[in-house]
Amino acid sequence: MSALHHETSEITAIILKAAERARRETSNEPEAAFVNRAVNWPVACEVGPGLEGAIACESKVGYVNGTKGWLVYRGYDIFDLCAYSTFEEVSYLLIHGTLPTAAQLRDFNRRLVGYRHLPWTLSRMMSFPVKEFNAMAGLRLGVSMMRQRLTYRDSESARPEPATAIGTDEDSIPMEVRPYGEEHAKYEFGPGKAERPEDARKTQDAAFGLEACCHLISGLATITAAVARLREEKLPLEPDPELSHAANFLYMMTGRRPTPLEERIMDVALILHADHGMNASTFACMVVASTLSDIYWAVGSGISALNGPLHGGANEMVVRTLQEIGSPKRVNAWFNRARARKQRVMGFGHRVYKAYDPRARVLGPLAEYLARTSKPAGRLYGVARALEDKVIAELGHSRKIFPNVDFFSGIVYTALGIDPGMFTPCFAVSRVSGWTARTMEYLENNRIFRPRAMYTGDMNLRYVPVRKRSGKE
Ligand code: ACO
Numbered sequence: 001m002s003a004l005h006h007e008t009s010e011i012t013a014i015i016l017k018a019a020e021r022a023r024r025e026t027s028n029e030p031e032a033a034f035v036n037r038a039v040n041w042p043v044a045c046e047v048g049p050g051l052e053g054a055i056a057c058e059s060k061v062g063y064v065n066g067t068k069g070w071l072v073y074r075g076y077d078i079f080d081l082c083a084y085s086t087f088e089e090v091s092y093l094l095i096h097g098t099l100p101t102a103a104q105l106r107d108f109n110r111r112l113v114g115y116r117h118l119p120w121t122l123s124r125m126m127s128f129p130v131k132e133f134n135a136m137a138g139l140r141l142g143v144s145m146m147r148q149r150l151t152y153r154d155s156e157s158a159r160p161e162p163a164t165a166i167g168t169d170e171d172s173i174p175m176e177v178r179p180y181g182e183e184h185a186k187y188e189f190g191p192g193k194a195e196r197p198e199d200a201r202k203t204q205d206a207a208f209g210l211e212a213c214c215h216l217i218s219g220l221a222t223i224t225a226a227v228a229r230l231r232e233e234k235l236p237l238e239p240d241p242e243l244s245h246a247a248n249f250l251y252m253m254t255g256r257r258p259t260p261l262e263e264r265i266m267d268v269a270l271i272l273h274a275d276h277g278m279n280a281s282t283f284a285c286m287v288v289a290s291t292l293s294d295i296y297w298a299v300g301s302g303i304s305a306l307n308g309p310l311h312g313g314a315n316e317m318v319v320r321t322l323q324e325i326g327s328p329k330r331v332n333a334w335f336n337r338a339r340a341r342k343q344r345v346m347g348f349g350h351r352v353y354k355a356y357d358p359r360a361r362v363l364g365p366l367a368e369y370l371a372r373t374s375k376p377a378g379r380l381y382g383v384a385r386a387l388e389d390k391v392i393a394e395l396g397h398s399r400k401i402f403p404n405v406d407f408f409s410g411i412v413y414t415a416l417g418i419d420p421g422m423f424t425p426c427f428a429v430s431r432v433s434g435w436t437a438r439t440m441e442y443l444e445n446n447r448i449f450r451p452r453a454m455y456t457g458d459m460n461l462r463y464v465p466v467r468k469r470s471g472k473e
Contacts, residue, residue: 004244004260004263005084007261008264011264011265011366014362014366014369015079015082015268015362018079018362018364018365019077019079022079026068034065039055039058050351051451052351056278056286056449057278057286057442059438059441060074060097061437061441062094062276062434064352064353066350066351066352066354066355067354067355069353069358070358073090073093073274074093074097076093076099078271078358081093082268082272085271086244086246086271087245087246087270087271087433088108088109088112088244090271090274091108094434095436095437108214111211111214112214112245113239113241115218115219116219116222116241117222117239118149118219120149121142121145121146121222121223122222122236125142125145125223125230126236128141130226130230131230131231131233135224135227135228135422135424136304136307136425136428138227138231138425139223139224139425139428140300140303140304142219142223142227143220143296143299144300146216146219147297150215150296208294208295210440212295212296212436213436216295216296216432218245220299220428220432221248224426224428225249225252225253226252228253228418228419228422229252231419231422232419234255236252240252240257244267245267245270246258246264246266246267246270249270250263250266250416253418253422254417256417265366265370266416268362268366269409269412269413269426270429270430272359272362272405272430273359273409273427273430274430274431274433275431275434276431278438280305280308280310280311281301281302281305281306281311281431281435282434282435283305284298285299285301285302285436285438286439286442286449287449289439289442289446290446290447290449291448295436295439295440298439299432299436302435306424306427306428306431307424309346312427312431314347314404315347315405315409315413315424316410316420316421317346317347318347318406318407319410319414319420319423321345321346321347321387322380322383322384325387326383327382327383328382328385331383331386331387331390332390334387335390335394345391346407347407347408348401348402348403348404348407350402350404353402353404354400355400356402356403357402357403357404357405359404360404360405360407363405363407363408363409363412364388364403366408367384367411368385370412370415371411374414376414376415377414377415380414381411384408384411388407391403
């Protein structure tokens with residue numbers, strides 16, 4: 001066990017208690033239909049709207065049992081990984097398929113530490129109005145910059161000739177400036193060749209490989225921290241190579257070296273969010289990579305999908321809801337109003353889990369633990385507990401709607417001093433391990449994703465010229 005785990009044995013005890021409760025409340029049989037079965041394609045399955053129930057591929061990366069509330073990464077139970085492992089080790093496990101030896105872990109850490117340092121990317125990001133962006137847009141921008149840095153450019157042939165270049169200068173809006181067939185563009189970049197950065201890779205292949213995965217896992221934390229600071233009008237910080245991934249992430253974001261307790265809780269949060277089956281953002285990554293767009297484009301799409309309030313954006317909305325409710329006494333009235341308006345309660349319900357989400361089983365007690373010492377978290381936690389009781393009483397056993405991972409994560413992040421606008425980016429910092437692991441796995445036997453839609457529109461309509469259209473057809 002690492003020194004950090006010794007120093008934070010209280011946290012280990014909380015996780016083991018949550019694990020014990022989960023095991024007591026769920027039986028231990030996997031679902032025969034979804035594990036250890038060689039799939040004979042084409043496979044017959046019942047598909048609901050939103051691809052519910054569809055089997056899109058085989059995977060050894062992770063398993064979610066929604067009926068029982070299990071989460072497994074590469075065969076290891078999530079509770080054990082939270083109790084005994086670290087985010088670095090879990091990322092290695094997801095990508096490589098086995099837990100690393102001490103030497104492999106050292107080497108992996110060395111790469112992550114190296115890739116934390118992204119001065120070129122950050123300096124370019126700072127020339128954009130990141131403060132005005134949605135934070136996830138800042139992440140997308142950063143990933144595009146990271147890609148450009150690694151591959152430098154798509155190919156020499158994609159570079160426009162100077163005479164046809166779309167020109168710009170300090171004062172002009174970038175635009176095509178030869179609309180009337182002039183011989184030369186008004187504003188042109190000179191024919192001088194931009195320098196390839198010394199450490200840029202020579203080929204696009206680099207953007208598909210394991211190295212790119214390490215680059216993204218490490219780099220997304222640096223970019224997220226930089227976005228957090230730019231939003232507060234502060235300069236990004238240099239990474240500290242002595243710190244763990246979780247501690248360095250917190251440090252670069254908040255400017256304060258975290259205590260071992262804060263570091264451990266962040267580490268557990270990162271482990272819990274690292275992978276989760278074929279969720280919307282993972283699927284988005286895989287769809288994009290299946291076209292042989294590279295892993296940076298894929299992760300950019302994962303970030304976009306995660307941004308939505310039905311997915312990763314829910315934890316920010318949970319905190320806003322808890323703030324709006326304001327006090328445990330007001331929970332009943334708020335809930336009844338929300339139900340009357342058919343409003344969903346953020347942080348509850350899940351496409352796969354029809355039982356208590358195992359991640360919420362860990363984050364709930366951690367939020368409770370932090371609420372004892374953090375006033376803002378304490379206020380939120382009191383309301384959250386009352387809301388949880390109410391929703392479970394009304395919708396839990398009858399509708400199988402229980403808290404999901406997002407219900408408590410915002411309270412945990414609040415106690416760690418993270419701004420609500422940065423909650424979803426924190427999710428991405430973790431989920432990038434699952435995105436890259438599953439994308440790389442899929443690419444081994446790639447087939448472009450291409451489902452069909454049931455056409456329910458008209459047929460055989462007669463084309464009516466615009467002047468004869470009344471608008472009533
Ligand atoms: N509050 C109230 N009712 C709910 C909730 C909720 N949070 N979630 C689902 N329901 C109800 C729906 O209204 C629907 O009721 P109906 O049959 O009477 O119309 C029924 O449960 C089924 O809902 P679906 O939308 O079909 O469930 P689906 O599997 O498509 O949705 C989802 C899952 C999107 C997560 C949904 O539960 C939800 O919107 N939750 C709130 C947002 C949230 O917390 N998202 C985070 C999910 S975890 C993550 O992405 C990391």
